Amino acid sequence: MTANQVKPIAAIVGAGRTKFGELWYDDPERLLFDAGLSCMESVDKGIHRNQLEACFFGSFLYQATNKMGLVPGHMSKELGLNVPITMTEAACASGGSAIYSACLALRSGQYDTVLVGGFEKMTDRSNKISDDLMFAADPSEFGAGFTFPGLYATMMSRYIYDYSEGKQECEDALAMVSSKNHHHAIKNDFAQFRREFTPEAVKKSSLVAYPIRLLHCSPVSDGAAALILTVPEKASMYTDTPIYIISSQLATHDVSIYTRESITSIKTTKLASTAAFKETGLSYKDIQIAEVHDCFTIEEAMFLEDSGYYKKGEAWKGIYESYEANKGLKHVPYVNGQNELIVNPGGGLKADGHPVGATGVRQVYEAWAQLRGQAGGQQVEEKLDTALCHNIGGTGAICTVHILRR
């Protein structure tokens, strides 16, 4: 089966975003408003806000950080709409969770056209936020002194030990993930960081939680992203080049890592990607670009294994060899035999930025732009048909996977 034969769930007929970074002069409603406006302006044949029949928003720390609740009421006022609006919280997967909820709503037949938005406004509380982010971890892990870099450092240490016996090349490979994603962001006008970093520079950056250094970590960011989804039959009202969502999957697992069978793979990535491949009849071989949740570089490596792209314990070798062979290219693909996969063509969470509730929506924005050939300077040169978006919350307690096709 090819992607074109799969019955689509939804058509993306518009997408928009703000820049990501330190946006101190914008409040969360403003960020969502700006993303929503650029989203509506992107609709080829135009749309009026009164055509939006329901809205699905996602954010994580808006209460603790922005002293804001009841987003449906705030956004009803901003939009001047009285339609159903729901607000989903799933830590860093809040954006993917909002898209998942919107897809369920379209599948229900109750609505034809809906708005999805994700946002986060973090930088003006960046000294407090490392504690608050631990709301998304087990309280006993917080009590034991863990931070999120600490939790992912535990996974990364174990990965290096289990699968490379501590080889230098494995640490190099995990630094290369960061170098590649920064390289991909150079021409992304929206990205928070647009600088090259060599793997050596990543390995010499400030130590955060061994073996995680500063340049392994996605940043604290502000930003928002928005999508307009319709039922496939209505897509032609809005555009002649819709991008279809052909799978929408969500899986959950323990919020803690100490209770898991393995801490070197993410069970929810396996469950959600397996379900997405089953839903579409596709496999990892059919995916040309993937927006992967690289909150820390080890997470991108685990995705490559959990999705089946590389065998368990071998992603670091694939990353190392692919980077060494292709580092001169505009986009550095992960090569595996006959297959090539470009991951995070716009820079991913690492370089584009990670306003946590916006990230899952930004990923679909980026894939939409790439599949339409409108990704600007960071446009992938090969002809693209199929993309996958992978959004994680916490240390993998929740994962959404969406597969898109042209």
Added chain:
Amino acid sequence: MTANQVKPIAAIVGAGRTKFGELWYDDPERLLFDAGLSCMESVDKGIHRNQLEACFFGSFLYQATNKMGLVPGHMSKELGLNVPITMTEAACASGGSAIYSACLALRSGQYDTVLVGGFEKMTDRSNKISDDLMFAADPSEFGAGFTFPGLYATMMSRYIYDYSEGKQECEDALAMVSSKNHHHAIKNDFAQFRREFTPEAVKKSSLVAYPIRLLHCSPVSDGAAALILTVPEKASMYTDTPIYIISSQLATHDVSIYTRESITSIKTTKLASTAAFKETGLSYKDIQIAEVHDCFTIEEAMFLEDSGYYKKGEAWKGIYESYEANKGLKHVPYVNGQNELIVNPGGGLKADGHPVGATGVRQVYEAWAQLRGQAGGQQVEEKLDTALCHNIGGTGAICTVHILRR
């Protein structure tokens, strides 16, 4: 059309709850766990947790109050399930919003059997909570010094002035709402308050924000409630007496009150109840019991007008006359010509308690128990067929309406 001819959206095959009150020794996961367990035990033919295909939770201040986020991850661990779990926040309508999301999911055809849960753990932060509750209001209203009692007091003052020219009987009527709801809770084993209060006692209680006194206000509470919903075709696997949800509606409006055309009615109640009556072909005359969001007594009066039961500005007369004529009865109905409507037969938010994220789910629990004739001491004596549940967030920025039938 009668309720029996409407195609149901979902069947409620189980429902459970905790006591509401000051539950200092239970954390939020424990409350949800206890409500979920009593819910599963209520399923007549039994159910195993592995039969739950997705979960929909709702809560408001769990981050600020309980330092807890990513509820899907916490609950995946508690339940031992890896299924899709989403978390909805809509202030005091978080519970209704979770039920609405679950109904969309069942309508989508993706799941047959799902769990819905609402919870809130407020009392151990009760000194801080009046500020945090204002997350669900406009920041300019918070900045101007408003609290939630203050906002509702503004509505109540205006209502008394506009529709009774300040008559004593209007103030009496709004006190009678509280007396009636406390009276209804006397035999409710789960209720936070089980004491009689005369209208005179209500009017002499401590002044909070004129004309609102302590006994006009719903309390700060801890508690949780849970439901198991299935697609109607599967109901008989679990019970021979399912209760059906025949309408599920959600509407939104401005988070602020200063921008609204009227502050003596709630637009979202009108929109959601009108849509629910349209969806079912029913009218207010067909409803026998209503679970109404009496966060303050004025809200119950506004519901009676916004749903069409009394004409605009006349609910207070109906309340006064009905109470005077029926105050000796076990349940005091609102009488309007040929119609009788029992509101909040278990005590409502006022007396049963108001753990905000649990309330919308608790309302459906109560209606389910009443329609099955299993509401214990507070069982309504007349044969019941049709119930309505009305859940409000903020000052009416969001409203859900669910109609249930036997």
